[in-house]
Amino acid sequence: MTGLLLIFRPIPKFDYDFEQFFPHDDPDLSFYRGVYEKNFGSDNDYLLLAFSNREGELLDSAFLSHLATVKTEIQSLSGIDTLISIFDLEIPVVNAFGLQTFPVLDWSSKQNLQNSESKLRQFKGSLIAQDGSSFLFLIQNDSQLSKKEGDQLYEEILGIFDKQEIEPYAVAGKIQTQRDFVSLMQEEFVMFIGASLGLMLLVLFWVFRKPWGILIPILVLVIGILWAFGLILLVGKPLDIMSVMQPTIFLIVGLSALIHYFTHLIKKLDTGLCKDQAIQDTFRELTFAVALTVFTTSIGFISLYFTSIPALKGFGLWTGIGILILFLAILGITPGLLHAFPIGQSNHKLTSKSDRLFVFLLQKIIQRRKMIALSFLAISTLGLCLTSQIKINGYLLDNLPLDHPIQQDFAYFDQQYGGSNPIELYLEKGKDGKSLLDLSVLKEIEKVEGKLIELFGEGEYISPLSLVKTLNQAQNQGNPKAFSLPSQGQYLRMNRYFDQALSLDGPKVLSADRMTGRITGRSPDLGSLQMGKLRAELINFCNQEINPNLLKVKWTGTAHLIDRGHESVTRQMAKGLGVAFLIVGLIGGALFKSWRLSLVLLIPNLIPLIWMSGLMWLLGIEFKLTTAILFTVAFGIAVDDTIHFISKLKLELAKGKNLHYAIKRTFIDTGKAIVLTSVILVSGFGLLIFSQFGVTHFTGLLISFSLIFALLADLFLLPVLLFPLKKVWDQKIKDPVHPR
Template sequence: MFRKQPAFALLGFGVLLSIFILVFPPIPSFDYDFEQFFPQDDSDLAFYQQFEKDFESDNDYLLIALQNENGNLIAKSFLEKCDLIKEGISQLSGVDTLISILDLELPVIGLFGISYSKVFDWENEDKLKQTSTKLSQFKGSLISSDGESLLFLIKNDSNLSKEQGDTLYHQIQEVFRANEIIPKAIAGKIQTQGDFVTLMQAEFGLFLGASLVLILLTLVLIFRSGWGVIVPILVLGMGILWTFALILYAGRSLDIMSVMQPTIFLIVGLSALVHYFTQLTKKLREGYPKDVAIFETFQELTFAVGLTILTTAVGFLSLYFTSIPALKGFGLWTGIGILLNFLVILLLTPGLLYLFPLSGKQATQAKSFSTLNGLFLWILKHRRLVLSAFFGVTVLAVIFGGQLKVNGFLLDNLPTDHPIQENFKYFDSEFGGSNPMEIYLEAGQRVSSLLDFEALKEIEKLEGKLSETLGERQYVSPLSLIKTLNQAQNQGSTAAFTFPSQGQYLRMRRYFDQLVKIEGPKVLSSDQQSGRISSRVEDLGSLEMGKRRAEILDFVQREINPDFLKVRWTGTAYLIDRGHESVTKQMLQGLIVAFAVVGLIAGFLFRSWRLSFILLIPNVIPLVWMLGLMYLLGIEFKLTTSILFTVAFGIAVDDSIHFMAKLKTELDRGKNLLYAIKRTFLEAGRAIFLTTVILVVGFALLSFSQFGVTHFTGLLISVTLIFALLADLFLLPILLFPLKKAWDKKSKARIKD
């Protein structure tokens, strides 16, 4: 397929396919759903999905804080304007309910049963003055802690699509603009999702363009010829076109992880082309005719380069074996994309090269050989020093890495100075938190329902512990219904919003059926056997929240009688934390798959388990060093950093595979082991160095991203590739030297046969 006529035929096919894609382009769509980071094999996810059906989603909300620019929150004109906004938003399609202090009604029990009274009435100045004294009960929930803003808690319909969420958020903004009020802060899914996607679209184009510019500069510096620049640009451009066409034709939306894919595809493809073009210029310089040089270059290198591409793809494909949908999708399509880009290189590059007049000029060839020769001799002389250095740094990295903590935040991927971060912090400080907190309650065997006095006493103990551990805040629960009813029996007195005495409890029992029907968040099932404690808490991070949650659950284990009350933590924030806590498992799953595949490849190449083991050593060490680097840079372990170990291994092992494949070629030519290692070091060393530089610079581009996952991918992988280069050039030859006796024995046996 690499001779002239077949190459032209394949080139023609590739051009026609590219024209088809341009004539019938797929429609790109961007999406962001943080629920894709939930671990799918976790029983807690299945439990939450049932909880969501029985009660409601805890994530379909929008928090809006309104503040009077004139400074007086309870000014009549400001409240009237807020009420108009509330009515306008409530009528929008997609809004389920809007909870605010403006229309909140509390029950009052009188001679004729239950009636309802507005908490806040601004019909005239007298009523406004009279009811404003009741607001203190709602500070930190519907009124800010500083008393300067009020809250609109908008619950939107569940399962809104990205487009429907964007439309609803735009309509809400229009209502505010029409009434000339600018919210103090906004936080919630439909807002965050839209801002994430806007930033994703901008970065996707930015990194695609920056990667192309980088490739152009790299090609000019390395090959300094027209064909050495134009051919790779055309091939890699078509590779990107085919890859994203396949992804989009398959119906997959581009998400936050997709921002990295253009750079990954272009840089990995370029590193493969550098191997081919380095060999091609060598043959042209040695006087080979162009047609022969092209054919032999692709014939000789495709197996070795294909193996390096395969190991890179395996690094990403191994993410498919994790339990996080976002990582599975990213790993699968990135792995497929890398393989497809390599296929494009094989299909199009030979045909394009046959069209160009080629020359064998290439800068710094002799100088690089001299440098590598001097380096090889230095390594031979200082083997013990090199081994000691690698051993010492690795031990330090293990010590530092062992101190890394697993910790993640809900908005990890956004820059710390992004407006969304500021808005969430405002709700954390003034309204008790922005993160939903859900605890499932179930009646024990010795009570008939959660409204039994004994069950309520257990709930009161639990809420007391929650306030002690998480800080004072409002809870919506079966107990809050009972406290509201107790307040109703005492003419709405805020002081009576407490747990009732047994006598008060007995008097209110006849109103329980009416109580369950009160509008608002559902906190009790129709049979009163199950319920929830719902609130909002600050985003403390999975580490700190995990400690506090463990303290609360330990209290439940010791102090809550399961015969009266059963307790289970749930909710989307909890599932996100569970995802972060599973990083070790996710990383090990990916690495085991990657190690196994690379070991099989090495075993297939050399028919030697010993060489397979040696191949892994210089590629595991950079991963250990990455752990140490993360500790030194203060980078914590989380889902978005744990996956980098598998990805880095898959990319870094390429150079080792290339080195070993070249070594095998030299040995097959009858060279003794030491001479074969030297020739491999000199010839493969330059290509390894060039491809590492390309990969490092390419991934370093990603470190300029505003997204956390993209930034850390660029930073850590680029540094790890430098570690891998050092291991391949300094450590791998030294590890191979002791095999001389075994290899000589094997060679003699083969000659004898």
């Protein structure tokens, strides 16, 4: 299998599409793609370019000519639908010759340039920066461009900048963000593979200090990861922003399983067993428990498939499958390599020092079991109280650090051009309106735009009303003060120019039959929490103040859908955790034939989740899609230690030992393994803290803490919960069953 993968190497493909974070069961998504996008195109396929004159005044004739050349070259590229700038903009004027247009910016002479200055004031904050420091190119690219075609288009635009020796002051948009995200993903993917392998070498040397104890795990894990990623790539799944974490997850989960096997093998060898018998006994005794823990870890990820977010579904499913494939590699390759390598007894006997430490610790736990139970209850209650204070909030560029150049460029557009976040409202005429260009309907649209300005500040909103305002300005010789809703008489005079005005270049705001349209604009990215409140206020205003018989208004657009995804985190988290709880509960019930023991299996693993959410409040981390999913993942990983503990306890009881002595032996033997694997897991996930991606950073931070909390729960709380169950154990363990 490995040879075939090396010969017929699948080619890794990296991709980033934030639309994969849309909730696909949301009716708003169906409306956007089925109605809105078909009529008005995608609102996400744009590129904002801001240009300033770094060597002088913005209205310098030489600079304007240079920038106009850049604009023409960009406009000629394949894949560019429209390019709107102050250089193309023309003001219509109605005169004796009919409707004519005149350029807003004319630098053909010094006098014409001076005359243009007064016209330009109208466009500050839309096509000219608020402080007058730059011009905006608003580019709409073809919505059907693939990732590869988008990269090629952006490279061609960069080539024009190099050729013309000009550099934009700020850039923001899908093809640029997508390209930079993928580039950063590739860097981090390689970095975390290298860092994880380095950590693995250090851990193996620290634990085993034997060539076979280092070489065999490395070989097995490298082959297992090769199999896992080989399958992922062969089915055609591209590597995305979530895939950055997968190498680290695979390595540390696999390493944790191998350390359980190897430490048990060393104990067997130290008792004087021959190598062949020690290997056989190790895999016979541990494979059931290790397989169970690997399965529950896998389920923790696979349960994400039951959410409605495609990015989470794909990540959860293929990470879970990859973990199972990795375990098959461990089970299929490790025994053979152990037989092939010359291994013998350990040079260092396991001392009783650690045993005495764990015996002492268990005695203290027994003596203070009531205080321990009350302490866990008190901290968990506090955690639940803090959890209730956490806000659900997410931003478009959550995954990037605040000092990243992309963040800075988006912030510039927020400050100078009204924002980079699309605002899209779908308009439909009511039963009493003839079309959206009826004067009575236009008055309703004016109310909506007025409310938008009140909520989001001054900004340019383009709609059917803009068309009519422009015609009113045209009837008043291009006077900017006449850019307003016309009187009844003025409106009747401009009716004949509607068809001609609609044929002018610009964003499409009206359907061919004039029955539907849109209001489009931009706002800063205020976060899903604040945007949700503002949207609700606008919709409430429309319900109360807008006549539905004249105009119907619906909020839509990709920014709205992203926010809807963040708002659904509680539902998404409940789906994932519900599936994980159910499966782990069924495993416990089937394994131990007792609902009480299933409950004991769940309680120590609920506590880390409660404490983790309380920690989120203390650290100021908000709920969003990329943090809510961590609860399911953390549960799937944390439950492993509990399963190891209870499986070992069952083995001890099956040997005829009484409950207290069985707990003691389990606590000593499994306690050391649990501490060791927890250290490895925390160290491995701790690597992810150094990622520049928010989702990867928070995964490392929060799961590391949840594993520490899980270790505390398994060492201190689990024995306290088990002691009162002596009668249950006596009844259930009558027919000893050795796991195979």
